[in-house]
Amino acid sequence: MGEQISDGGRKTAKAAKTAAAGGSASAKKAAPARKTPARKTPAKKATAKKATAKEPAAKKAAPAREPAAKKASARKAAPAKSSAALKKAPAPRKQVVAPKKATASVPAAPAKTVAAHPQGESRTALVRRARRINRELAEVYPYAHPELDFENPFQLVVATVLSAQTTDLRVNQTTPALFAKYPTPEDLAAADPEEVEEILRPTGFFRAKTKSVIGLSKALVEQFGGEVPGRLEDLVKLPGVGRKTAFVVLGNAFGRPGITVDTHFQRLVRRWKWTDETDPDKIEAAVGALFPKSDWTDLSHHVIWHGRRICHARKPACGACPIAPLCPAYGEGETDPEKAEKLLKYEKAGRPGQRLKPPQAYLDAGGRAAPPLGAG
Numbered sequence: 001m002g003e004q005i006s007d008g009g010r011k012t013a014k015a016a017k018t019a020a021a022g023g024s025a026s027a028k029k030a031a032p033a034r035k036t037p038a039r040k041t042p043a044k045k046a047t048a049k050k051a052t053a054k055e056p057a058a059k060k061a062a063p064a065r066e067p068a069a070k071k072a073s074a075r076k077a078a079p080a081k082s083s084a085a086l087k088k089a090p091a092p093r094k095q096v097v098a099p100k101k102a103t104a105s106v107p108a109a110p111a112k113t114v115a116a117h118p119q120g121e122s123r124t125a126l127v128r129r130a131r132r133i134n135r136e137l138a139e140v141y142p143y144a145h146p147e148l149d150f151e152n153p154f155q156l157v158v159a160t161v162l163s164a165q166t167t168d169l170r171v172n173q174t175t176p177a178l179f180a181k182y183p184t185p186e187d188l189a190a191a192d193p194e195e196v197e198e199i200l201r202p203t204g205f206f207r208a209k210t211k212s213v214i215g216l217s218k219a220l221v222e223q224f225g226g227e228v229p230g231r232l233e234d235l236v237k238l239p240g241v242g243r244k245t246a247f248v249v250l251g252n253a254f255g256r257p258g259i260t261v262d263t264h265f266q267r268l269v270r271r272w273k274w275t276d277e278t279d280p281d282k283i284e285a286a287v288g289a290l291f292p293k294s295d296w297t298d299l300s301h302h303v304i305w306h307g308r309r310i311c312h313a314r315k316p317a318c319g320a321c322p323i324a325p326l327c328p329a330y331g332e333g334e335t336d337p338e339k340a341e342k343l344l345k346y347e348k349a350g351r352p353g354q355r356l357k358p359p360q361a362y363l364d365a366g367g368r369a370a371p372p373l374g375a376g
Contacts, residue, residue, distance in 0.1 A: 121273070129326055130274050130290045136323045137302035143362040144301035146252045147354040148172060153228035153253040154185055154220070158213050160248045161240045166203045169354040173373035174202050176356070182217075185226045189217040202373065212240030230254045243281065251297035259284045260300040264307030271311070271329040309348045317343040 121129075138144075147168040150156035155175070162171045178199050182188040188196075193210050200206040200213075216238040220226055228249065229235055235246035247258025259265075261280040269275055275286035291299055310317050316333030319340030324330045334340045346353050352368040363369070 126274070127290050130272070130287075133272060133323050133326050134291065134295065134299050134302055136326070137306055138298070140322050141302055141305045143359070143365040143367060144298065144305045145359050145362060146248065146301070147304075148248075149175060149355050149357050150253070153230075153249060155179055156253050157216065157228055157235075157238070157241065157245065157249050158188070160245045161212050161216065162200065162203050162209055164209070165205055167354065169370050170203055172354060172356050172370060174200060176372070185217040185220040188214060189221050191217075209240075215239035216241060228253070230256065232258075243284065247296075247300075251300065257293045257296040258300070259288050259296045260304065261287075262304060263313075264304045265300065267313060268303050268307050268311055271327065271332070273328045309345050310343075312343065312345075315343050317341070320344060320348075 146156075148156065148159040148163060149172045150159055158178070159171050159175050162175065178188075178196070181199070182191050182196075191214060193214060196210045196214060197206050200209050203209060219238050220228060223237075224234070230250065232243070232246050232250060235241050235249060236243060244261055247260050250256040251258040251260070261284050266278075266280065266283055269283060269287055270278075274290060275283055277283045277286050287299075288296060306323075307313075310321050312333070316329075317340035318324055318327075318330050318333040319335045319337040320343070321327065321330070321340075334343060345351070347367045352370045353362065354370050355362075356370050356372055358367060358369055
């Protein structure tokens with residue numbers, strides 16, 4: 001019995017130990033449930049971490065003031081850079097604007113700054129373009145003719161000499177009185193210079209012109225029997241007669257082709273880049289090589305008429321020009337069509353032409369005769 005009890009006591013003791021062990025085990029198992037506050041501890045650690053994170057932030061904030069000061073100084077320095085940049089900014093703008101100013105300030109070579117300039121244009125292309133311009137002008141001025149009034153070669157050669165440094169209109173208003181008093185070379189050769197000067201005064205340079213017309217009249221009487229010669233080499237021997245005057249007479253009084261290189265002709269052929277020559281004789285040769293000889297006289301009329309009516313020296317009416325697509329100098333003048341139309345002259349503007357007695361073809365085309373001298 002005692003042993004049983006002892007055994008039982010041992011069993012109870014073991015049971016107690018197992019119970020205690022079970023209790024401790026259950027306690028261990030329950031511990032995680034109690035560790036709910038322990039879950040807070042990580043939060044505390046997190047807060048601690050946040051605190052610690054704040055600390056370096058605070059620590060960093062302190063030195064951040066220095067960069068702030070640097071940033072402030074950098075901000076102050078920045079406007080200086082921007083102002084410098086602003087000062088430098090006009091430089092590229094000037095580079096862009098400069099070429100445009102150059103185009104306006106260099107009228108002698110406008111085609112260099114125009115996009116349509118035929119750089120590297122072949123000889124064949126130049127010939128085609130030049131002849132097309134002439135064809136276009138022939139359609140615009142089908143009634144083109146010499147704008148000096150004359151009835152014979154003598155009157156034409158005298159009128160052409162008088163047309164220097166003045167308009168054909170002024171000559172046409174002056175020659176009726178001259179030819180009424182001196183109808184032949186013999187009459188003018190024997191004229192009193194003072195009387196001739198008084199008649200020619202409206203044309204300007206009247207003393208020099210009086211000397212020329214009296215001198216050529218004497219030469220006609222003495223060398224050619226009072227007749228105007230029909231050869232270039234003879235005409236240029238007359239006082240006051242050069243190649244330009246000679247070709248006017250040959251082309252319009254004798255029907256022999258010639259190119260009249262007056263101021264209008266010179267200006268336009270250079271604008272159109274037919275030639276870059278400036279000497280009249282070289283211009284004549286260069287342009288003459290672009291056209292058949294049979295076209296020379298009419299070509300001269302077309303170009304001169306266009307120069308007087310549309311393609312003026314100072315204010316060309318580009319916006320009203322019928323050959324604008326073919327012109328390398330387009331844009332040198334007024335391009336607005338309405339404004340350009342106001343720049344047109346003579347019959348293109350609905351006004352009289354330069355001849356007092358124009359050909360019938362001109363009148364049939366709507367042209368109007370010019371008024372005589374003193375008619376207002």
